[in-house]
Amino acid sequence: MAGEKANPEGSQPTHPNAKQDEEGVWRDDNGQPLRVSASDLERFTYCPMSWHLAATGTKGKSAEIEQGIQDHQAIHASITELQTHQLRVRRNLLIWRWWFGVSVVLLIDTVAFRGLDDSNFDIEQFSRLLAAWAVSCLVVGMAAVFVPWRSFVGFKSTYPELGQGEEDDLPVEPVFEPRGFTGGWMEGGFLEAATFMGAIVLSLHAMALRFASNKEQASYVLAVTTIVWTLAASYRLQRALISNNEAQILAAQNNLSSETKIAYSDDEESSSLLIDESTGLRGRPDQIVIIDSEFIPVEQKTGRVPKKPHDSHVMQALAYAALVETTTSRAPPYALLRYGPDNLHQIEWDDASKTKLFDGVRAIQSAMAQGGAHRNHERPGKCKNCSRRYACDQRLV
Numbered sequence: 001m002a003g004e005k006a007n008p009e010g011s012q013p014t015h016p017n018a019k020q021d022e023e024g025v026w027r028d029d030n031g032q033p034l035r036v037s038a039s040d041l042e043r044f045t046y047c048p049m050s051w052h053l054a055a056t057g058t059k060g061k062s063a064e065i066e067q068g069i070q071d072h073q074a075i076h077a078s079i080t081e082l083q084t085h086q087l088r089v090r091r092n093l094l095i096w097r098w099w100f101g102v103s104v105v106l107l108i109d110t111v112a113f114r115g116l117d118d119s120n121f122d123i124e125q126f127s128r129l130l131a132a133w134a135v136s137c138l139v140v141g142m143a144a145v146f147v148p149w150r151s152f153v154g155f156k157s158t159y160p161e162l163g164q165g166e167e168d169d170l171p172v173e174p175v176f177e178p179r180g181f182t183g184g185w186m187e188g189g190f191l192e193a194a195t196f197m198g199a200i201v202l203s204l205h206a207m208a209l210r211f212a213s214n215k216e217q218a219s220y221v222l223a224v225t226t227i228v229w230t231l232a233a234s235y236r237l238q239r240a241l242i243s244n245n246e247a248q249i250l251a252a253q254n255n256l257s258s259e260t261k262i263a264y265s266d267d268e269e270s271s272s273l274l275i276d277e278s279t280g281l282r283g284r285p286d287q288i289v290i291i292d293s294e295f296i297p298v299e300q301k302t303g304r305v306p307k308k309p310h311d312s313h314v315m316q317a318l319a320y321a322a323l324v325e326t327t328t329s330r331a332p333p334y335a336l337l338r339y340g341p342d343n344l345h346q347i348e349w350d351d352a353s354k355t356k357l358f359d360g361v362r363a364i365q366s367a368m369a370q371g372g373a374h375r376n377h378e379r380p381g382k383c384k385n386c387s388r389r390y391a392c393d394q395r396l397v
Contacts, residue, residue: 033280060387127209141195
């Protein structure tokens, strides 16, 4: 190629002491694989000289880069807001269900009190009994919250969705189970919630009966309490509907379903770095979404929309698919590559893709250990659009 003629020896190695193991992975003096990021794969596939310049400290300079940074920050902000609204929907719907259940119980009791026989029912005594019962439920619920009783009876948290890593190091939230939750009334916190809701229902009944001298007054007080509680539940439902509407708008802007769960969004500061310790591959996908119970990495590309996905962008998306598989112990069926708001591509994650990706990783590691990176094309337009062309002695224009 023209690059080989201009510079037969190519670039100098950055890790000359690295050794290749039996699996083809290049390792440093400490036995650690040479680090290759998903961005390295993107740059190397675009042009090995562009990658080498970046690896040796040459920063890209172009208006497109600055605009791309701003666009990615805007996308992250939008995704974060979508997550917030989705959380509000779930939270308000959960509260609404509980509160609506309380309203139903109160309504049933209102009707029941209307049919009571006053001669066989001591309202004041019964209200005291309900108050004592409410206090007992409250005490039991608080004790269950503050006392680690699950560990005493042998329950242990498991993470079947993730398969590896310490809890604090897990970069991806489980699909069906939040952290620390293993399912069931005894393990998931439902027992505590039930005791607190029981305390609320019983105390409401006790207060209603305390101020009623007969069954008509008792049923009237319970009816008023039912109406007030129903209004409170309706407010929670309204908040859920408002948040759901906002979530739908944001999801449409990001070409997602409002039901799509966002497990990860990269802000380059607080988001976790995904690492494959066996190959040295690492990176931060723009997002990881949950589609059909599968973790799907998403790579967002700003700027001009190409007729078909660039090979360099495909390689970057494959890197994220590999990192998701390593992190979750579940292979995603594909990665998503998105250009602009309406151009979305599925990049299949199969055996051929895995071979292509890890051949690319080893090629970069070989260039780090042995040198030899050089321009691999004769396309003036490609050089012209390279953000590091100002420092490249192999550029065509």
